[in-house]
Amino acid sequence: MSAVLRIQDLNVAFDAAPRAAVAMRGGGGPDRGGPAPGRPAQRVVKNVSLHIEAGEILGLVGASGSGKSMTARAVLQLLPPGARMSGSIRLRGERLSSMSAAQIRAVRGRDVGMIFQEPATALNPLMRIGDQVAETLRLHRRVSSRAARDAARVALDQVGLSGESGALERLPFELSGGQRQRVAIAMAMLMGPSLLIADEPTTALDVITQAQVLALLRELAKLRGMGLLLVTHDLAVIAQLADRVAVMQQGEIVEEGSTARILRHAQHPYTQALVAAARLQRKRATSVSPGAAPVLDVQGVVVDYRRERRSLFKAPASLRALNGVSLAIRAGETVGLVGESGSGKTSLLQVILALRHATEGRVSLLGREFCAASAGSRMRELRRGIQAVFQDPVGSFNPRWTVERLISEPFFLLDAGVSAAERRRKVAEVLVQVGLDASDARRHPHEFSGGQRQRIAIARALITRPAVITFDEAVSALDVLVREQILQLLADLAAQVKVAYLFVSHDLHVIRAIADRIYVLQSGRIVEEGATEAVFNAPQHPYTRALIAATPALPA
Secondary structure (H helix, E strand, C coil): CCEEEEEEEEEEEEECCCHHHHHHHCCCCCCCCCCCCCCCEEEEEEEEEEEEECCCEEEEECCCCCCHHHHHHHHCCCCCCCEEEEEEEEECCEECCCCCHHHHHHHECCCEEEECCCHHHHCCCCCCHHHHHHHHHHHHCCCCHHHHHHHHHHHHHHCCCCHHHCHHHCCHHHCCHHHHHHHHHHHHHCCCCCEEEEECCCCCCCHHHHHHHHHHHHHHHHHHCCEEEEECCCHHHHHHHCCEEEEEECCEEEEEEEHHHHHHCCCCHHHHHHHHHHCCCCCCCCCCCCCCCEEEEEEEEEEEEECCCCCCCCCCCEEEEEEEEEEEEECCCEEEEECCCCCCHHHHHHHHCCCCCCCEEEEEECCEECCCCCCHHHHHHHHCCEEEECCCHHHHCCCCCCHHHHHCHHHHHCCCCCCHHHHHHHHHHHHHHCCCCHHHHHCCHHHCCHHHHHHHHHHHHHCCCCCEEEEECCCCCCCHHHHHHHHHHHHHHHHHHCCEEEEECCCHHHHHHHCCEEEEEECCEEEEEEEHHHHHHCCCCHHHHHHHHHCCCCCC
16 A cells, blocks of 8 residues: 655754743744744654555554644644744655645645544634535635535535534534534545544544544545544544554654554553553542532522524524433532533533523522522622633633732632732642642743643632532543543542532543542433442443443553
């Protein structure tokens, strides 16, 4: 077989920018103003050589910052401003690395398709799905609008989104995360490319949708003879999909081989560490007093959404997102909430955090009713008892604030009456508690790694000494090494301060490692609940069994 993609001695470097210039930009990217005189270039990809044959799937793995995404983006010259690239990149013998900007634009989408990690940011929020998929075809071929729309309908059918069911006319916000990812795959595959690059394509997907997407990618690669470069930190996904694996550390390929050999008999210490971290072990068991009253009690919650009015003569129909959901969490306990996209997890979390009104039911926090209808000083007092940690801490941080200001934000919002000196003392204490240094309070978010930023988010949640912290996919974007550290930190904190956790995740490996009990949510209803190991070892409901069966696993 001839190689579809061949990369030889690829190097990517950035000219280091002065810290002041980086701080002014509020981000850690390269200096757009050009190289900083007298400062050495920072190499992020170092002499990388890879090849992918027709119909082959190559997995590219490594910790955050190892150079995986930079390597993948270099293929299509999608590097950030200020990056300098050297080496050879060839697609079926044609040298992509020496192409002009106009030439490489013609290659993108036509010969090489790319699926990005977050389809919501890759899709135009103002364009209907049919128009977005058809646009790819119209950019590369002279076809009529009707022909392009017909091709878009066929492409959506191929990825499981029937064009006849109205998908063509919908906007991105009207689709679930899994559906948006299928749209992204349809766009990438429309032109029948020789190579598909998938950068963390399943990170935001639930296990059932992930299994469907992975099966679709494998089928497309094998049937069309297409090369697939899969960039991911999830070794279980690699085990299920990839033929070969290349492991990156600090910009270099440290080990390469067949998937079975790498996962079972890794040779390099770094690869061994990745595989060991991916085999999540059960964290320290939580000690909960028998018969203790719940700190969070949810009873019979119903949430109805009104759909768009279709007629002046009929009342708008409603969609029941939650139907009589009840759950309870005791002090020091970790409860997992699982279910596929659209099951109602987000709606329930919004009701629990008093960010959305429930149509029926009640939520009690520390024995007091807690709902979106509450207001004033009583509501602010109750809000100190429940905090949240989100999937992407960067999105919830003001990049211009110092870490001290970020962590102490709840004091400003909740009228806590804490002096400046007391705030500084509390911030220093909580930074040490989450494994950072008290001096980090003076730094800005862009100066930290992804795992460190998540520790800062946890510190912000802990600062008011809440009874409950909710975690919404809080470790799904982290590589396996950082994920292991964060989960152990959370287990240790739960034991130290007796805080209760509600852990919402589509990753059942994470839930099994951290949760004491599990609630399984399907179509707005709790269909199963029980102790973690009991549910995993003997699931009672068919939906729970389907979730567990769809979860990718490493070979024994």
